[in-house]
Amino acid sequence: MDYKHILKDLFFAGLKSVDPHTGVKNYIGEVLSEYKTGKYETLLTIGFGKAAYQMALAVEESLGDLLTNGLVITKYGHGGTLKNIKIEEAAHPIPDENGLKATNRMIELLKKNATEKTLVLCLISGGGSALLVAPYKGITLEEKKDVTKLLLKAGTDIEELNTVRKHISRVKGGRLAEHCYPARIISFILSDVIGDRLETIASGPTAPDETTYKHALRVLKKFNLFKKVPPSVLDLLRKGEKGIIPETLKKDNPVFKKVTNIIVGNNKKALQAIKHQAVKLGFNAQIISAELSGEAREVAKFLANLALKTQKTSPNLPLFLISGGETTVTVKGPGIGGRNTELALAFALEIAGKKGITLLSAGSDGTDGPTDAAGAIVNGDTVHKAKDLGLDPERFLENNDSYNFFKKIRGLFITGPTGTNVMDIQIIVVDSP
Ligand SMILES: Nc1ncnc2c1ncn2[C@@H]1O[C@H](COP(=O)(O)OP(=O)(O)OP(=O)(O)O)[C@@H](O)[C@H]1O
Ligand SMILES: O=C(O)[C@H](O)CO
Ligand SMILES: [Mg+2]
Structure with missing residues (x-):
């Protein structure tokens, strides 16, 4: 049986469950019932991230004229026009002048409107760290860009990257919530972070931060960046470590009494929808984990071993x-290549020649690394097919050239931008050999 179409359908069923527009609609009732208590006179919407426009659209559709005002920042090409909420576009992943201007305008808007009688609805999604940008006093946008580039190139993970970003910002690490004080804040969050860590998603602008200046300095040390980062950044972090400037906001801060953070979509939700759909189609299905991490080719080995073992031992194929x-x-x-094509190629090598196993691995945002593919689909024939074409799969993996490998053997999975982003998804079907 050729499972490719079923795998694709399941992937899209997963995406549907984490559509940011639907996610907002699912929870908007919480905002409405709070607003209708009569405690508020102003309902403001702010937001940032790659899904900000879709989320804002859902807010406008649901709240209409109740909305007083709003401003959201999204990535170039991801915006649109709304009636009450102004949409700004800016650069990602390296911030730019537009992001800076829009963020300053957001801070002004909050300053003008934030009273006890204001309810702020904050829409947060992946990419927010780059789009919401307000460097701490003493740091220029250029310097902020330089640090971001250095950290990205050094191979920091998102926790490490955002630990530094939070400590050189006027809005990250809970500091945006401070700008809203004493208004009430409800944040709707589409998570693109393992474990849905609120302080990490978009650098936790409305969440308490557990990391400190010391942690930020440790990241620079680990990646040997002390001499490379702009001196103003090092200077700021050192001042922070000495207690000369205030820390990011910690959980005992009274600001957080005013904040509710709600996850409206995440990887786990997508996996659950996939399982649900597979079962609906009459198959057996099992969720392995929504927290896979580690080097892609190692994860591929783990998944291939699991699939092979399942094929031998499971009575439920x-x-x-x-x-x-x-x-x-x-x-x-x-x-x-990207994480998904690399994982798929390594997986194909592990199961070469075996019958009955097919894997789809793809980025939920439809973009795998710097390519136009979401990922790839492979089975036990993939390696043979390549060899028949005179290609050496191992060589492609060695060169991190998985995109070109799949392009040549027509194994790419191309979706175009999906409008959501809850990290990556793998679906493996294991049938009898
Ligand atoms: N040649 C390559 N082969 C495999 N992976 C690569 C290659 N070049 C870059 N990558 C990986 O692609 C990833 C960047 O891809 P992508 O732009 O989809 O990032 P992302 O983490 O999903 O960010 P975003 O949240 O902006 O979507 C990095 O993890 C990087 O290691
Ligand atoms: O914006 C960010 O920091 C990343 O996308 C993680 O949320
Ligand atoms: Mg991506």
Whole structure:
């Protein structure tokens, strides 16, 4: 049986469940009932992230004229026009002048409107760290850009990257919530972070921060960046460590009595929808984990072993094994690829020649690394097919050239931008050999 179409359908069923527009609509009742208590005179919407426009659209559709005002910042090409909420576009992943201007305007808007009688609805999604940008006093936008580039290139994970970003910002690490004080804040969050850590998603602008200046300095030390970052950044972090400037907001801060953070979509939700749909189609299905991390080719080995073992021992075939999370790729070769195509290629090598196993691995945002593909689909024939075409799959993996590998054997899974982002998804179907 050719499972490719079923795998694709299941992937899209997963995406549907984490559509940011639907996510907002599912929870908007909480905002409405709070607003209708009569305690508020003003209902403000702010937001930032790659899904900000879709989320804001849902807010406008649901709240209409109740909305007083609003401003959200999204990535270039991801915006649109709304009636009450102003949409600004800015650069991602390296921030730019537009992001800075829009963020300053957001802070002004909050300053003008934030009273006890204001309810702020804050829409947060992945990419928010770059789009909401307000460097701490003493740091220029250029310097902020330089640090971001250095950290991204050094291979920091999102926790490490955001630990530094939070400590050189006037809005991250809970500081945006401070700008809203004494208004009430409800944040709707589409999570693109493993474990849905509120302080990490978009650098936790409305969440208490557990990291400190010391942690930020530790990140710079770990990646040997002390001499590379702009001196103003090092200076700021050191001042912070000495207690000369205030820390990011911690959980005992009274500001957080005013805040409710709600996750409206995450990887786990997508995996659950996939499982649900597989079962509806009459298959057995099992969620492995929504927190897969580690080097993509190692994760591929783990998943391949699991699939092979399942094939030998499970009485319930065909069985769908569903997982998600975000792997990493240490890019050593000159090739083109993303986490998902790299994982898929490594997986194909592990199951070469075996019958009955097919894997789909793809980014939920429809973009895998710097490519136009979401990921790839492989089975036990993939490696043979490549060899028949005179290609050496191992060589492609060595060169981190998985995108070109799948392009040549027509194994790419291309969706275009999906409008959501809850990290990556793998679906494996294991059938009898
Ligand atoms: N040649 C390559 N082969 C495999 N992976 C690569 C290659 N080049 C870059 N990558 C990986 O692609 C990832 C960047 O992809 P992408 O832009 O989808 O990032 P992301 O983490 O999903 O960010 P975003 O939240 O902006 O979508 C990095 O993890 C990087 O290691
Ligand atoms: O914006 C960010 O910090 C990342 O996308 C994680 O949320
Ligand atoms: Mg991506």
